[in-house]
Amino acid sequence: MGPLDGLSVVEFAGIGPGPFCGMMLADMGADVIRIDRADGGGLSSPGYDVLLRGRRSIVVDLKNPEGREVALRLVERSEALIEGYRPGVMERLGLGPEICLDRNPRLAYGRITGWGQEGPLAQSAGHDINYIALTGALHAIGLADSGPVPPLNLVGDFGGGGMLLAFGLVCAVLEARSTGVGQVVDAAMTDGAASLMAMIYGFRQSGLWTDERQANLLDGGAPFYATYRCADGKWIAVGALEPKFYARLLELLRLDDPALLQQHDPSIRQRLRQALADAFASRPRQEWMDALEGSDACVAPVLSLDEAPEHPHNAARQTFVTRDGVVQPAPAPRFSRSKPELDLPPPEPGQHTLEILAELGYAPERLEEMRISRIVG
Numbered sequence: 283m284g285p286l287d288g289l290s291v292v293e294f295a296g297i298g299p300g301p302f303c304g305m306m307l308a309d310m311g312a313d314v315i316r317i318d319r320a321d322g323g324g325l326s327s328p329g330y331d332v333l334l335r336g337r338r339s340i341v342v343d344l345k346n347p348e349g350r351e352v353a354l355r356l357v358e359r360s361e362a363l364i365e366g367y368r369p370g371v372m373e374r375l376g377l378g379p380e381i382c383l384d385r386n387p388r389l390a391y392g393r394i395t396g397w398g399q400e401g402p403l404a405q406s407a408g409h410d411i412n413y414i415a416l417t418g419a420l421h422a423i424g425l426a427d428s429g430p431v432p433p434l435n436l437v438g439d440f441g442g443g444g445m446l447l448a449f450g451l452v453c454a455v456l457e458a459r460s461t462g463v464g465q466v467v468d469a470a471m472t473d474g475a476a477s478l479m480a481m482i483y484g485f486r487q488s489g490l491w492t493d494e495r496q497a498n499l500l501d502g503g504a505p506f507y508a509t510y511r512c513a514d515g516k517w518i519a520v521g522a523l524e525p526k527f528y529a530r531l532l533e534l535l536r537l538d539d540p541a542l543l544q545q546h547d548p549s550i551r552q553r554l555r556q557a558l559a560d561a562f563a564s565r566p567r568q569e570w571m572d573a574l575e576g577s578d579a580c581v582a583p584v585l586s587l588d589e590a591p592e593h594p595h596n597a598a599r600q601t602f603v604t605r606d607g608v609v610q611p612a613p614a615p616r617f618s619r620s621k622p623e624l625d626l627p628p629p630e631p632g633q634h635t636l637e638i639l640a641e642l643g644y645a646p647e648r649l650e651e652m653r654i655s656r657i658v659g
Contacts, residue, residue, distance in 0.1 A: 283311055283620060283621060284309065284310040284311020284312075284613075284620055284621070284622040284623070285310055285311060285617055285620040285622070286307060286310040286311045286312040286452075287311035287312075287620075288311075288313075289307065289311070289312040289313065289361055289362065289455065290312070290313050290315075290359060290360040290361055290362075291304065291307055291308075291312050291313065291314040291315070291360055291361070291362045291363070291364065291451075292314075292315050292317065292353070292356045292357055292360040292362075292363050292364070293314055293315065293316045293317065293337065293363075293364040293365075294316075294317050294353075294363075294364065294365040294366070294367070294372070294377075295316055295317060295318045295319055296364075296365070296366035296367070296394075297366075298333075298366070298410075298435065298439045298440075298443070298444070299366060299394045299438075299439045299440065299443030299444035299447065299469075299471065300364050300365070300366035300394050300444065300447075301331075301333035301334055301444070302333055302439065302440050302443070302444030302445070303364055303392070303394065303443075303444040303445070303447040303448045303451070304316065304333075304334075304336075304337060304364055305332070305333050305334070305335060305336060305444075306444065306445065306448040307362070307448055307451070307452075308335065308336025308337050308625070308626075309335075309336055309613035309614075309622050309624070310613065310620075310622050311620070311622060312362075313337075313338075314336065314337035314338075315337060315338050315339075315340060315356060315360075315634075315638060316334065316337050316338070316339045316340070316629070317340055317341075317342050317344070317353055317356070318339045318340065318341050318342075318631040318632060319341065319631065320341050320343075320631065320632070320656075320659045328628055328629065328630045328631070329606060329608065329627065329628055330608055330628070331628045332608065332610045332611075332628065333628075334628035334629065335605070335610070335624060335626065335627060335628050336624065336625050336626050337626060337629065338626065338629060338633070338634035338637070338638060339629040339630065339631055339632055339633050339634055339635075340352075340356075340632060340634060340635045340638045340639070340658065341631050341632030341635055341658055341659035342635075342657070342658050342659075343656060343657055343658070343659075344375050344377065345375070346657050348652065348657045349657045349658065350375065350376050350377065352639070352642065352657070352658065353377055354377070354381070354382070354385050355642045355643075356638075356642070357377075357382045357385055357386050357389065358385050358386050359386075359642075360386070360389065361388065361389065361390060361455050361458070362389070362390040362392060362451045362454070362455055363382060363389060363390070363391050363392055364392045364394070364447065364451070365377075365391075365392070365393055365394070366393075366394045366395065367395075368395065368405060369393075369395065369399045369400070369404050369405065370405075372393075379391045379466045383464055386464065387462070387463060387464055388458045388459075388462055388463065388464045389458075389464040390451050390454035390455045390458060390464055390465065390467060391464065391465070391466045391467065392447050392450065392451045392454075392466075392467045392469065393466060393467065393468055393469065394443055394444065394447045394469045394471075395468075395469075395470055395471070396408045396409070396410075396412065396413045396438070396443075396470065396471045396472065397413070397470060397471075397472055398468055398470030398472065398473060399466075399468045399470075403416075409435075409438075410432075410435035410437070410438035410439045410443075410471065411432050411435075411438070413438040413442070413470075413471040413472050413475055414433075414437045414438045414442070414471075414475045415430075416472050417472055417475040417476040417479060418476075418479060418482075418483075419437050419438075419475045419476075419478065419479050420432070420433075421493075421495070422479075422482060422495065422501060423495070423501070424495050424496070425495065425496050425502065426494065426495050426496040426497065430495070437475050437478060438471040438472075438474070438475050439471065441474065441475075441478055442471050442472075442473070442474025442475035442476075442477065442478050443469065443471040443474055445474075446469045446471075446473070446474035446477070447467065447469035450467040450469050451467055453467075454467050482500075485498075499523070504523075504551075505551060505554040505555035505558055506520060506521075506522045506523065506528050506531065506545065506554070506558075507520065507521050507522070507523060508520055508555070508558075509584060510558055510559055510562035510563070511559075511562065511563060512562050512563065512565065512566055512567040512570060513563055513564060513565050513566045513567075514566040514567055514568075516566070516567035516583070516584070517567070517583075517584035518562055518567060518570060518571075518581055518582070518583060518584060519581070519582050519583070519584050520558065520579075520580065520581055521580040521581075521582075522579060522580045522581075523580070525545060526578070527578050527579060527580045528545050529543075530577060530578045530579045531579040531580070531581070534573060534574055534577060534579050535558070535561045535579075536561075537557055537558075537561060539553075539557065541553065542554055542557060567583055571583050590602070591609050600612055603624065605624050605627060606627050612624075631659075632658070632659045635653075635658050635659060636649055636653075639652070639658065
């Protein structure tokens, strides 16, 4: 049983950060009901859309007054709500914060957008790459001679978006449980991505970080915090930041050039980078891992998506699990007493419609009428 067992959440269908937030809450035991569109609208076929795991699905026509009433009944019995539409869309549907909080004054009304609910860009379209570009995060990631590199959609959509909203909703729920009063959680991916850059901005203000790519301690500028190609074309990641770990790296690689002992000397940076590149290029990756893995040299293989689940450490911790033939990350984090675990697989849109309507008190004959008239699906 997960630590959020007993928390009821209603999620309005979307893609990316909203579903990731719903997955996080469902993974921790929350009862998340997703209001889907009849056409589904997920990013992949049902069963493979891992972000949708752990919840039930109901299809409702939100533009129909009776469909809107179904949604409001779900709001009444929920502690949290997730929506990821452009500002104003929920209001036009008659499901904005004012109406929902009137029906449920304790509700944590969660809104996830790229630019936020207000500001000059609030009504503009965008995606992860745009939001992280505005915060300085994208500028800081990439190689010096090839421009910024999108870090997948991990920084805006998921870390600075869905995860931020999940944190905000739990905060708002805890506060509402003590005060009896709900509120709106405005989670903007620009705000979240900026928050993830807090340490880097601190470094920049203190003079420890330049505003150039691949010129700093953690962006590939330091040869001892970088990746190197091995003899078989596979890659290794080196993160020997601390002097004692750096010394161990040199020892295990048998790099005995006295000049290399000056770890932070800018004048030997290229010499060190070449020495590390030559060393790693001399042997296949597995040979290096046999020699280095588990040592304090801070070296790890750069694993592919197919390789990562098979690594002995990930296998021992069950970092990845297989559900219905689909390999996917396991719920995280872990707890000493509560046991989050995968419950429901990603649902077909509307798979639980009749079940949920029955829980809301609709009579069987009315359920069939609503289905025929396409109020629900």
